[in-house]
Amino acid sequence: MHEIIGFPIDRDQAARLRDVAQRLRTVDAADLPRRETAELVIQIMTTGLDFHFRRPVRALGAGSTLRRVVDMAVNAGSRAAGGAIRRVMRGLSPEQMRHVADYLEEAAHRVPAGASR
DSSP, X not given: OOOOOOOOOOHHHHHHHHXXXXXXXXXXXXXXOHHHHHHHHHHHHHHHHIIIIIXXXXXXXXXXXXHHHXXXXXXXXXXXXXXXXXXXXXXXOHHHHHHHHHHHHXXXXXXXXXXXX
């Protein structure tokens, strides 16, 4: 057993995650949703960056200068990582894309309603 540090995703992201993971396992290799998978991974990554970086800065009441510095760093990292994710997804084999489905499902954990975050 190991510990994880996660972040919440909205219902639409969760539904897309389940849908994409299921399609990665069932469609023919030529029909793999590579672009959609890359965009989903990028969107979830952005949600995580917001949760772990922007949200705490806002919650701590940081000044506008620090908020802008954090925004610039997160935006630059997101752009760089997004480009890399898109490039990598284009080159993955069907088997590797199925591993992406495994990762997406492994990373997503349902939390019972009313449980604290």
